[in-house]
Amino acid sequence: MDMPLPTRGRLDPAEMVQEGRVHRAAYVDPAIFEMEMDRIFGRAWLYLCHESQVATPGRFFATQMGREPVIVARGRDGVIRVMFNRCTHRGAKLTMDETGQAKRFVCCYHGWAFDLDGKLAEVPLPEGYGDGAYPPEDGSLDLVRVPRVENYRGFIFASLAAEGPTLAEFLGPVASSFDDMVDRAPGGLLEVAGGVSRHAYDGNWKLVIENHNDTLHPRFVHASSVAAARDQKDTVHSDGAGEVQIKQMRQNGAPAAVWESLGIWASASGHSFMGDYHTDAHMAARPAEDPVQMAYRKALEETHGVERTEEILSIQRFNTVVYPNLSFMSRFRQLRVVQPISVNRTVVTTYTFRMPLAPPEMFRDSIAFANVVNGVGSLVLTDDLETYARVQDGLASQGGDWVDVKRGMGGDANEANGTLRGQTGTSEIHLRAQFAAWRRWMTA
Amino acid sequence: MSAVLEAPPPALDPALAALVIRESALLDAWKLEEWLAMYAPVCAYWVPTEWDQASPHDTVSHIYDDRRLLETRVRRFRHAMFHAQKPPSRTVRLVTNLRAGPVPNSTLCSYEVAEFRNNRHRRYVGRATHEFEADGAGGWLISRKRFDMIDCDAVLDGISIIL
Structure with a gap:
């Protein structure tokens, strides 16, 4: 039997993060939340x-x-x-x-x-x-x-801190995800466009940051939308918007072997990125013979040349988390900013990016993609939000003090780019990295 | 909007008015397959994020379903792992100030969906526009339903019901 930690409000953050586990107070204690606002949001980039x-x-x-x-x-x-x-x-x-x-x-x-x-x-x-x-x-x-x-x-x-590491030092190896997003845009041009998606949930801010690179949850959390999308007849009319959304839901139903074989990388600053699991060419960039895709590739080649374009398009990266408040999809041009409101309330704002020199059809696809991934009435997102609220409710309970983050522990491997790579794609390496960073911020 | 304030207003077709009421009643009764059958083979169900939003294709929406996605949305309600509907919602819709809409064969109404789920009461309030097309057998099908919520650009929690 574990010795209980001191009561609420007097916990020492140094003791709250231990090997493979995190104390639930990190999610439910208002005093810890205030400390996070001072020590993490008050200092980090x-x-x-x-x-x-x-x-x-x-x-x-x-x-x-x-x-x-x-x-x-x-x-x-x-x-x-x-x-x-x-x-x-x-x-x-x-x-x-x-x-x-x-x-x-x-x-x-x-x-x-x-x-x-x-x-x-x-x-x-x-x-x-x-x-x-x-x-x-x-x-x-x-x-x-x-x-x-x-x-x-x-x-x-x-x-908000006058001193500290530079942005480049802070970002470290995840700067390459911004490179991926910009390099994929012809002329290197990107602009925020298409309005804003916002959603809120009754849960701690860390829950969404933890979930975005969680590759194990889709088969459970998204089971209903995966099944409904799989059973959908593609002969029924779509103006393109439904087609993109249904394809995304089906991708969430990728077999376990696909998720396991993905890469997931984490850095010492608590950042992480995961490989892309999209096998459907339209979802990623439309089929190679598609006129839109051909025009896009041509525009990219004008910027980068043939060889470099090939290199850029071969990068398979889905989502990147910059700890503590940013999560973005470099290939799909969706960027999500996490705003903590209170210990159990969070707002997420999503921006979609347009590539002004790419074919306009790609932006139309991005809007449909935004609706399924970040729309408040999405068939996918609604089950994520429900899950966050249930986690928050459960963690308020005294039925256990610890959150287990051991999946894949022991298999974390050093990579040449300065990251640790998870043993499999469903490793919880990103959670361990986030809490190692959390512990440093909260104790130094 | 300004057109409906001008006199004389175009007459409301009672057949279309009855369909708006029926649509609402079917949703409250959770008869979703019957509800879907009221929609045309080429149709849209749209909840914009911007007041007077011009297009669902250049700006994000809370919901924008074409027929294919609408069928998927309805099917999901029958799946055992639709977590955001456990427990399920109870809803009552209010259709009021029903009048002829801005284009031929359309209606406009003030529309409210009251939802109770998991000890929480929510209200979705706004104006709804229904557009209809002839079904070829003397009746009408809904070709487009648009719901502009007064808080369309607010921060909203997940919406797991059909509005």
Whole structure:
């Protein structure tokens, strides 16, 4: 019989992660959640947005970094800056819009106006504030900047910590997944398009991050949609949208041998990626003889040449997780940002990317794919969300303190690219990597 | 929307009105195969993510089913491992302000789906547009149902029922 750990709120994170197991308090204890917001979301590089969302001067994008509301804005000088979405006067949020075009950010309360670079530009009725000049020349009332911002191939990250590893050091070997996504786009051009899918669930933020590279769950969680899709007659009319979705559901029903033979890789920072399990050519990029596929390949060859194009298209990578808040599909151009709301509530926002120089049919397929993978009414996603809620409910129980993450343990192998590879495709190596990173963040 | 505010409004075809009510009643009764039989061989069931969304093909949707996917959706309800329907939902639909729709052979209504499942009560509220085509035997089939929820662009939890 295990010795119970101290009661709720007084657990030491160092003791909560042990070989092959994690204490349930990591998912259900509000005090641990607050500590995560300070120590993980308050320090790690967090994905904010793609540069196409702030493409020109004045474009802005408002989001959250853990508990902190921030504005990503491109200044008149073309520089992208990240600032707290908080007026330096009495604290009101400056913008409630998620995206927009601004000349200045003007506070609704007393009219303080901030330039796109955060500088306090104008204070109405300045004489009433006292003897000092308003706005003060020393910049002391400018918007507070998020200390570190970096851009990797168009993907913008920021860290609330003034010091720490560079983004390149943080990403390590998973930077190659961003390369995969950009290299597959003719001209290297990608843009966020097609609206936004958002979903919420009653569960801890880690549950979705853990599930995205979990290759064992589809046969159980998605059994109903796999079976329903398999039994569907393909002679029935589809305008293409249903065809893409049904194919994806059938792929989720791939035999165990396919999942086992996939690669799954994890890095020391807690990131991971899995190989692609799609055998259906249309799902991945349409059949080679398809005119759309031929036009796409031709466009890619104009960018990269024949040999390099072949190399790029041969990469088989499905989903990548950048711990703690990002999960994306480089080949399918779906990017999901995980926003913790509370210890048992999480919001996931999904962005779809268009390749402006690729045939438009590919974007149409991406929209259908987004609906089945990330749509709130999807035949697939609904069963994932139900599962997260059940896990959260179960972990609140005192019927056991530990979560078991031993699958494949002992078979983790060092790879030349700086990752560990799971013994089989269904290894829980990504969970062990995530909790090793979690333990480091939470104890250092 | 503005067209329906202009006088005089086009007359509502009582045959189409009856079908909207029947469609709703079949869903509440979980007679999903009968419900599916009300739809045309080429049809769409659409719940957009944007108010006044122009197309299901260039913008994501909460739900966009063509006939092939709609059949798959209905079939899934009969599978024992549809976890998001354990326990199953109980629903009541409200169809109100039913009037002629924006295109010939269509209706527009204020539409609410009240759902109770797993100790939680949810409401889906918005406007529903039904488009119909002749079935060749003097009746009508639904060629398109579109449900614009007032909170279409909100963060939503999973929707496991047919709306």
